[in-house]
Amino acid sequence: GNNSSSSTGTGNSGSNDNGSGSNNTGSTSNGSDAATGTATAGETAGVDTTKAADRKLTHNAYFYNKEGKRANLLVAKKGSTMTTYGTQTIGNREFYETKNGLFVAVNNFRAQKRTLKKNAFVYKKDGTRVSGKVLKKNSKVGTYGDPIVIRGKSYFIIDNNRYVKAANFGAVTLEANNVPAEGVTSNAVLGHDAYVYNSEGQQVGNVILKADSEITTGETKTINGRQFIQIGEDEYVDSDNVTGTARTLTAKAYIYSQYGNRIGKTAMNAGETVQTYGDVVVIKGKTYYAIGNKQFVKQTAFK
Structure with missing residues (x-):
């Protein structure tokens, strides 16, 4: 969908x-x-x-x-x-x-x-x-x-x-x-x-x-202070979309679907490290980080 x-x-x-x-x-x-x-x-x-x-x-x-x-x-x-x-x-x-x-x-x-x-x-x-x-x-x-x-x-x-x-x-x-x-x-x-x-x-x-999307990666290069990964001839994507950024939770956090619904009842605890990808996304007016596999964690859990 x-x-x-x-x-x-x-x-x-x-x-x-x-x-x-x-x-x-x-x-x-x-x-x-x-x-x-x-x-x-x-x-x-x-x-x-x-x-x-x-x-x-x-x-x-x-x-x-x-x-x-x-x-x-x-x-x-x-x-x-x-x-x-x-x-x-x-x-x-x-x-x-x-x-x-x-x-x-x-x-x-x-x-x-x-x-x-x-x-x-x-x-x-x-x-x-x-x-x-x-x-x-x-x-x-x-x-x-x-x-x-x-x-x-x-x-x-x-x-x-x-x-x-x-x-x-x-x-x-x-x-x-x-x-x-x-x-x-x-x-x-x-x-x-x-x-x-x-x-x-x-x-x-x-x-x-x-x-x-599944990609085949080539060289990694820094352009104007920003890191990119090659995916084709003269074609690159921001590396944070591929390798992500390790962020530490500052509060208990649940995992949400792309619809903004909580997935399961198990929460991650403050102090745990979570790999996030790219900029925050907005789902039903709230901001989330993508953590892969169509799953998201609220941005506020990292503040």
Whole structure:
């Protein structure tokens, strides 16, 4: 499912939004080839630059190669903006072409009309119902990407922070191909959403890599006093999104989900050290540190 918090980001970027069934991201993940199609030196050879258009993701997305397999194990977060260069059909699915020979599925940007088989309530990203909003049976509704999972149930994204249960549309055929191309590997995981930077420490484009994306790391370098880790050719992320920062609890602390709900009844004690990733994120008006695996601890527990 996608979801919930928002954050500013030390090179980080926004919120933690879970995006299961998220569709597309890619490139070879060997730490040398461009991973996101946004590098400053980005290869535009072979693409029709007259078709260049900036498009905003409405659904999390994988990157694919020209065979329709995942080019890497990254996930571009919904809300990211990508420059595309026309469409191409791979198999029976339509893709936008980006730089560096990468492709992103069109249905992550553009709505696909589906007919409701029954009346349907509309929900928010935390699975709570939008009061008074009911979509009528047989009406056509635009959906984005494959269904995502929120609190164990499948939903289609129909708009910003608006969702409809997938079951209301009857049988659904999943489109996203989760098969990686041969040779795609990873050796680290993003603990926090992350922007991409070049070797000068400048943000490249507006693609946000989602927390839990798997990356292959290259060199670590310090740029203007800030440490970065290489993930592709002239592509870096803030190292705190990958290696994190050890922080000592000053108060008893519980672990929370991306929805701001407490997980379990066991608390961590003051004096314990916890690894946190990136800047604080905001969930339902409260600030938290990400501790990995879609889990969070309140910022106040460290003060």
